[in-house]
Amino acid sequence: MDVILLGTGTPMPHPDRAGPATLVKAGGSNILIDCGRAVVMRLAASGVGPQAISAVLITHMHSDHISDLNDVITTHWVMNPGPARLQVFGPPGIRGVVDATLAMLALDIGYRIAHHADLNAPPDVVVTELSPGTGFSVSDCHVTAHATEHAPAAPSLGYRISHDGAVAAIAGDTIPCKGLDELCLGADVYVQATIRDDLVKRVPSRRLQDILDYHSTAEQAAQTAQRAGVKTLMLTHYVPPLQPGQEEEWLIRMRPHFSGEIVLGNDLTSVSVTAKPR
Ligand SMILES: [Zn+2]
Numbered sequence: 646m647d648v649i650l651l652g653t654g655t656p657m658p659h660p661d662r663a664g665p666a667t668l669v670k671a672g673g674s675n676i677l678i679d680c681g682r683a684v685v686m687r688l689a690a691s692g693v694g695p696q697a698i699s700a701v702l703i704t705h706m707h708s709d710h711i712s713d714l715n716d717v718i719t720t721h722w723v724m725n726p727g728p729a730r731l732q733v734f735g736p737p738g739i740r741g742v743v744d745a746t747l748a749m750l751a752l753d754i755g756y757r758i759a760h761h762a763d764l765n766a767p768p769d770v771v772v773t774e775l776s777p778g779t780g781f782s783v784s785d786c787h788v789t790a791h792a793t794e795h796a797p798a799a800p801s802l803g804y805r806i807s808h809d810g811a812v813a814a815i816a817g818d819t820i821p822c823k824g825l826d827e828l829c830l831g832a833d834v835y836v837q838a839t840i841r842d843d844l845v846k847r848v849p850s851r852r853l854q855d856i857l858d859y860h861s862t863a864e865q866a867a868q869t870a871q872r873a874g875v876k877t878l879m880l881t882h883y884v885p886p887l888q889p890g891q892e893e894e895w896l897i898r899m900r901p902h903f904s905g906e907i908v909l910g911n912d913l914t915s916v917s918v919t920a921k922p923r
């Protein structure tokens with residue numbers, strides 16, 4: 646199993662950090678979690694084109710996590726040589742987002758069907774709205790959805806993806822909570838959106854201060870990883886953006902709380918997990 650950070654940014658644009666998105670490659674599956682800004686460019690860089698996505702899992706409906714879902718839908722549709730179904734999973738509300746996205750694309754879809762003799766049907770997008778605790782399969786991977794805490798963006802979900810004994814826990818934006826602990830329990834890799842509260846507090850912006858109460862700090866991510874017995878913690882979605890040379894400053898805050906491996910990811914940073922013998 647490979648866990649690849651496609652985008653490690655946030656709503657604030659950054660030249661080197663695409664919007665939030667993570668790719669889990671396992672067995673024959675390419676599972677995309679969230680579709681932030683420029684996700685299709687980062688997919689291309691990862692060597693997995695959008696046409697090869699097996700399923701899209703959305704953690705919550707904040708715009709930074711869904712802004713390029715339309716691009717994934719379109720490129721999955723036009724780059725597949727024949728009819729291809731795209732499965733999209735997410736919390737309640739995702740169906741409305743996909744319906745509205747398809748409505749926004751209606752003119753383009755009409756143009757392409759009119760122009761290409763071998764393109765005769767609109768994108769085949771199948772949406773499943775999930776409750777926490779729901780389990781499902783994406784080809785040979787097993788996925789379970791877990792409740793996270795990011796109110797008022799609620800409900801929000803994290804996804805636990807298992808394949809051949811390897812487990813990846815992909816959390817979106819959340820504070821520590823019971824659902825997050827269950828999501829991460831014994832995971833090989835735990836991906837967490839994170840903030841540095843000490844740096845955010847120094848910024849004289851009321852709107853930025855508001856983010857403090859619904860994201861995990863670096864220390865909290867480390868504490869969650871330790872509680873859950875995680876092997877590798879991967880950080881993403883940094884507020885403020887992690888600057889080159891600042892890595893040790895982040896690690897010093899986290900190491901007292903977590904004895905496992907910490908990966909401060911950039912776009913396209915990946916971690917490979919070897920399947921465990923059963
Ligand atoms: Zn969010």
Ligand SMILES: [Zn+2]
Nearest residue numbers: 665707709818
């Ligand atoms: Zn976010």
